[in-house]
Amino acid sequence: MRVVSTFSEARSAATEVYHRSGGEEGPAAIGLVPTMGFLHEGHLSLISQARRECRVVTMSLYVNPRQFNVSSDFDRYPRSFERDSQLAAQAGVDVLFAPSTSEMYEPSESTSIQPGRVARTMEGPGRPGHFEGVALVVTKLLAGLGAQKAYFGRKDAQQLTMIRRMARDLRFPIEIVGCPTIRESDGLALSSRNVLMSAQEREAALEISRGLWAAALAAEGGERSAEGLCREVTASGDRVAWEYVELADQDDASLLDTLDRPSFLAAAASVGKVRLIDNLFFDTRGGHLAVDRGIVLESPSLLYR
Numbered sequence: 001m002r003v004v005s006t007f008s009e010a011r012s013a014a015t016e017v018y019h020r021s022g023g024e025e026g027p028a029a030i031g032l033v034p035t036m037g038f039l040h041e042g043h044l045s046l047i048s049q050a051r052r053e054c055r056v057v058t059m060s061l062y063v064n065p066r067q068f069n070v071s072s073d074f075d076r077y078p079r080s081f082e083r084d085s086q087l088a089a090q091a092g093v094d095v096l097f098a099p100s101t102s103e104m105y106e107p108s109e110s111t112s113i114q115p116g117r118v119a120r121t122m123e124g125p126g127r128p129g130h131f132e133g134v135a136l137v138v139t140k141l142l143a144g145l146g147a148q149k150a151y152f153g154r155k156d157a158q159q160l161t162m163i164r165r166m167a168r169d170l171r172f173p174i175e176i177v178g179c180p181t182i183r184e185s186d187g188l189a190l191s192s193r194n195v196l197m198s199a200q201e202r203e204a205a206l207e208i209s210r211g212l213w214a215a216a217l218a219a220e221g222g223e224r225s226a227e228g229l230c231r232e233v234t235a236s237g238d239r240v241a242w243e244y245v246e247l248a249d250q251d252d253a254s255l256l257d258t259l260d261r262p263s264f265l266a267a268a269a270s271v272g273k274v275r276l277i278d279n280l281f282f283d284t285r286g287g288h289l290a291v292d293r294g295i296v297l298e299s300p301s302l303l304y305r
């Protein structure tokens with residue numbers, strides 16, 4: 001694995017690996033896995049999907065200050081370059097792009113990206129500037145690293161909708177691939193922030209996935225009203241501070257009253273100082289309801305090892 005810190009080194013390293021790997025035929029040339037590090041099985045699953053589908057896998061590792069609306073959240077975000085580079089190499093990353101903030105942003109720059117209405121629901125109002133920050137950094141990564149496919153987790157459902165929409169609106173020649181959420185064996189969705197919770201907080205946090213599970217069963221049993229589904233989620237308990245629970249359209253993140261199209265049921269809640277998000281994806285194509293609850297690990301994730 002090559003570790004590089006500038007956009008141009010990342011592009012040259014990926015091109016070199018591509019030519020060494022020998023040929024024009026076959027899978028997409030470069031697959032990009034954007035991350036903020038402190039890797040877990042969620043990231044590793046993105047890497048392995050990129051590995052299967054692309055000749056070269058570039059992973060970016062950058063804790064983007066522009067997407068944190070609270071500076072203490074940025075300061076607390078877990079970081080370990082040593083651990084991340086070892087895991088990335090073992091997972092088959094070819095090029096690890098770890099830029100400095102001066103490589104990512106110039107003090108004189110003036111361009112911003114406004115994601116528009118997809119950023120006005122759920123995460124949007126409570127986290128001013130968050131989606132603009134994600135949109136700007138992801139635009140730089142998509143434009144600057146020469147990938148043909150980029151991989152993002154369904155765990156950040158609204159982010160995935162926003163990035164798909166942006167790549168389509170701006171005509172980026174890149175395919176955005178959404179991958180399933182990975183969960184601990186007790187259902188907790190993997191997030192690098194999980195390591196910031198105490199054992200009691202972690203136990204309380206299970207109310208989120210348990211609530212979503214109850215809503216999944218209700219949907220499978222025929223419940224279609226957003227109100228009914230959201231009620232199932234929050235009925236799981238009050239040890240977490242619920243911020244929102246909403247049913248939203250996968251296409252534009254607009255809020256829905258009825259589950260009648262591809263959508264996701266998204267929840268945000270805080271446990272102590274840690275804010276968590278989670279969701280279920282609903283597919284209604286073909287007239288049948290399919291619920292994507294994600295993939296459940298059999299043993300504790302890398303976050304607890």
Ligand code: PAF
Pocket residue numbers: 034035036062064067134137138156159
């Ligand atoms: O999902 C994340 O980890 C980040 O929002 C991303 C896409 C890497 C942009 O900083």
